[in-house]
Amino acid sequence: xxxxxxxxxxxxxxxxxxxxxxxxxxxxxxxxxxxxxxxxxxxxxxxxxxxxxxxxxxxxxxxxxxxxxxxxxxxxxxxxxxxxxxxxxxxxxxxxxxxxxxxxxxxxxxxxxxxxxxxxxxxxxxxxxxxxxxxxxxxxxxxxxxxxxxxxxxxxxxxxxxxxxxxxxxxxxxxxxxxxxxxxxxxxxxxx
Amino acid sequence: xxxxxxxxxxxxxxxxxxxxxxxxxxxxxxxxxxxxxxxxxxxxxxxxxxxxxxxxxxxxxxxxxxxxxxxxxxxx
Numbered sequence: 184x185x186x187x188x189x190x191x192x193x194x195x196x197x198x199x200x201x202x203x204x205x206x207x208x209x210x211x212x213x214x215x216x217x218x219x220x221x222x223x224x225x226x227x228x229x230x231x232x233x234x235x236x237x238x239x240x241x242x243x244x245x246x247x248x249x250x251x252x253x254x255x256x257x258x259x260x261x262x263x264x265x266x267x268x269x270x271x272x273x274x275x276x277x278x279x280x281x282x283x284x285x286x287x288x289x290x291x292x293x294x295x296x297x298x299x300x301x302x303x304x305x306x307x308x309x310x311x312x313x314x315x316x317x318x319x320x321x322x323x324x325x326x327x328x329x330x331x332x333x334x335x336x337x338x339x340x341x342x343x344x345x346x347x348x349x350x351x352x353x354x355x356x357x358x359x360x361x362x363x364x365x366x367x368x369x370x371x372x373x374x375x
Numbered sequence: 376x377x378x379x380x381x382x383x384x385x386x387x388x389x390x391x392x393x394x395x396x397x398x399x400x401x402x403x404x405x406x407x408x409x410x411x412x413x414x415x416x417x418x419x420x421x422x423x424x425x426x427x428x429x430x431x432x433x434x435x436x437x438x439x440x441x442x443x444x445x446x447x448x449x450x451x
Contacts, residue, residue: 235380302448309378316445324445328412341450
């Protein structure tokens with residue numbers, strides 16, 4: 184009788200353990216997961232990103248010319264004049280620099296878009312988990328490369344026909360915004 | 376320039392002081408060895424601003440206020 188009861192109890196425990204053990208394991212792992220330190224790279228600190236961008240804006244402002252800074256502040260982009268006529272068929276040309284978007288080459292006279300140069304400045308050490316510079320640092324890096332060694336930027340970037348990564352309608356609109364902005368600035372400067 | 380930081384001051388010194396210059400040269404090389412590019416913002420006589428890409432410490436103008444290091448370009 185005792186033996187039969189003992190065997191039944193063992194069978195019951197074995198059956199119960201199949202049901203209970205996974206639940207216990209799950210509960211324990213959930214508890215451990217909740218206690219585990221979560222690296223902050225999963226949750227970028229918006230305050231840090233904002234402060235980094237603020238610092239980057241100050242650096243950009245201290246490097247570029249007054250007009251370029253005003254253009255970036257007001258329109259969110261910078262125009263840089265091209266210096267190597269042979270680079271784009273001999274005529275006058277310029278570039279539009281946007282943060283974290285390709286550099287656009289165009290003819291100011293006709294507003295014809297010549298090409299887009301896709302270039303990035305990834306920091307592979309990935310401080311805080313990201314290789315991406317703040318917006319204004321990205322703009323400054325492109326500005327420094329374009330004004331300091333235009334050919335190097337053209338060599339290092341991937342060149343595509345306009346419209347591959349950027350919205351042509353938006354660039355056209357930006358060129359119109361630049362012309363309006365320049366007219367307003369001229370009037371302001373003339374008025375003293 | 377650093378993600379999540381913006382501008383970070385790496386080293387400061389006066390190039391006219393030999394010990395400062397040695398430290399600046401060492402730091403310059405260290406940054407370039409780490410794969411960064413270096414540029415010096417300059418103002419032309421007509422007021423135009425531009426950058427000068429430098430590959431060696433000797434190329435940095437003696438009166439330069441700063442050298443900016445940034446990650447090298449890669450096709451996007």
